[in-house]
Amino acid sequence: MITKLDHVTLIDGIHDTPLADAWVLVEADRIVRIGQYPEEPGPADQTVDLRGCTLLPGLFNLHVHIQRRHLAARQQQVFRVGAAAVENAPDTYRVVWAIKNAWRELFSGVTTLRDCASKNRINNTLRDMIRAGIVKGPDVLSCGFGIAATGGHETHRYQGAVEVDGPDEVRKAVRMEIKQGADFIKFMASGGIGGMPEHEDPSWAEMGLDELRAGIEEAHDRNKRTTVHAMGERSILRALEAGVDCIEHGVNLNEEALAMMKERRVFYVPTLSGITAVAEREQRSGSRELGDLIQRRVVEPLKQSIQLAAEQDITIGCGTDTFGDVITEMQLFHACGLSNMACIKTATANAARICGLEANCGTVEPGKLADLVIVGKNPLEDLEHLRLVRKVMKRGMLVDLDWAVQLQSV
Numbered sequence: 001m002i003t004k005l006d007h008v009t010l011i012d013g014i015h016d017t018p019l020a021d022a023w024v025l026v027e028a029d030r031i032v033r034i035g036q037y038p039e040e041p042g043p044a045d046q047t048v049d050l051r052g053c054t055l056l057p058g059l060f061n062l063h064v065h066i067q068r069r070h071l072a073a074r075q076q077q078v079f080r081v082g083a084a085a086v087e088n089a090p091d092t093y094r095v096v097w098a099i100k101n102a103w104r105e106l107f108s109g110v111t112t113l114r115d116c117a118s119k120n121r122i123n124n125t126l127r128d129m130i131r132a133g134i135v136k137g138p139d140v141l142s143c144g145f146g147i148a149a150t151g152g153h154e155t156h157r158y159q160g161a162v163e164v165d166g167p168d169e170v171r172k173a174v175r176m177e178i179k180q181g182a183d184f185i186k187f188m189a190s191g192g193i194g195g196m197p198e199h200e201d202p203s204w205a206e207m208g209l210d211e212l213r214a215g216i217e218e219a220h221d222r223n224k225r226t227t228v229h230a231m232g233e234r235s236i237l238r239a240l241e242a243g244v245d246c247i248e249h250g251v252n253l254n255e256e257a258l259a260m261m262k263e264r265r266v267f268y269v270p271t272l273s274g275i276t277a278v279a280e281r282e283q284r285s286g287s288r289e290l291g292d293l294i295q296r297r298v299v300e301p302l303k304q305s306i307q308l309a310a311e312q313d314i315t316i317g318c319g320t321d322t323f324g325d326v327i328t329e330m331q332l333f334h335a336c337g338l339s340n341m342a343c344i345k346t347a348t349a350n351a352a353r354i355c356g357l358e359a360n361c362g363t364v365e366p367g368k369l370a371d372l373v374i375v376g377k378n379p380l381e382d383l384e385h386l387r388l389v390r391k392v393m394k395r396g397m398l399v400d401l402d403w404a405v406q407l408q409s410v
Helices: 066-073 078-087 093-105 119-132 167-179 209-221 231-240 257-265 271-286 286-312 326-335 338-346 350-353 382-388 401-405
Strands: 002-010 019-027 031-036 046-049 052-056 057-063 109-113 139-142 145-147 161-165 184-188 225-230 247-251 267-269 372-377 390-396
Touching: 002 372, 046 401, 057 350, 066 093, 066 119, 066 209, 078 093, 078 271, 078 401, 093 109, 093 231, 093 390, 109 119, 119 139, 145 167, 167 184, 167 209, 184 209, 209 225, 209 231, 225 231, 231 247, 231 257, 247 257, 267 350, 271 286, 271 326, 286 326, 326 338, 326 382, 338 350, 372 382
Parallel strands: 002 046, 002 052, 057 109, 109 139, 145 161, 145 184, 184 225, 225 247, 247 267
Antiparallel strands: 002 019, 019 031, 052 372, 372 390
16 A cells, blocks of 8 residues: 655755655555655555645654653652662563553654663563564664673662673673673663762763673674763773773763764764753752752763764764653754754664664655654754654554554464
8 A cells, every 4th residue: 555645844864955845655664755746746545635744754762761761751750769669660560661651652753762771671572572563662672681880870779780790791791681682782881870879970980991892892793783871981981992882871071082982983872851850850859969969960061072072973863861852852952052953863864873774764765664753843943843743654554542552463
């Protein structure tokens, strides 16, 4: 069946100028033709009139922990309480939360998730259920557990990472995550804010160069990409020297780090919206001292790092972590100096490249998967318009509640 998406403004993720009064033909799960009136598209089995709307590639969220994404909607709950409560709940509860949260992401226009660590590999479970057709949802790339040093990040209030010490244990942990089905490998190279201030600090470098090098080499030997939770300067530089593919957070990017990232084409996923929300919730909850500390030591230097990375043309990707959201992340990028189109690319073309999926998605082109989002107004005028989601298409199917709950043969 051929579906015609008709009379729409097209932002294809490639060009800086949108295509007005465009049409897109979709057959099965692929885009087959794109054009602009007065050129006629030819016959279609169904036509969706999208006058006044804007069509874009489906969005990516490059840094989620999907089982706890619902906490983003609970404005008063602080990370230290909310995340721990979810992660320490039975796995059956967390799987249900993961499914519901994946639907919420998809209905907001996010067609691909990159999950960056989950206790007991709930992320693998969700991915496998979606791929098997047991449930429907966005595509999921999963790292399984994160890999941390003993007492490292994601090991304090809940166990989101395996604890290992020394290069041999790191190698074994990487092999285990790959055996369990990891799409990529994530290392916890530094402390963070989840256990702050009692258990960790963002400036701490928690994995040694020899450990990171061994783990990254092991992953690369099996054609797996690597990313690293790294906030402070020492942890970032160690990860870069070890050959990592992507930096998560990257709060303190100094000149040396930026030069290495540019030379080695290392990707960058800042998660500014999530970190900002952690600080703001602490301030509102009565923990103003902690909130102010996170704002001063993490949020403000992270904004500067994003500005510097953009100036160096480092590929920046859009990820939310637990409390952020994709649109706010883009808006914060815009406040850091990126154009609206550059912000959109962080969640489309850039994101696909970061995941190694650029041959199949991230842009609107013939031959690519029909993962698309249609919004009510042009987001190049105002990124807030990305919240005006009218329709989402996942692999050629228009997404709605009936689609989400329809039983499939497996």
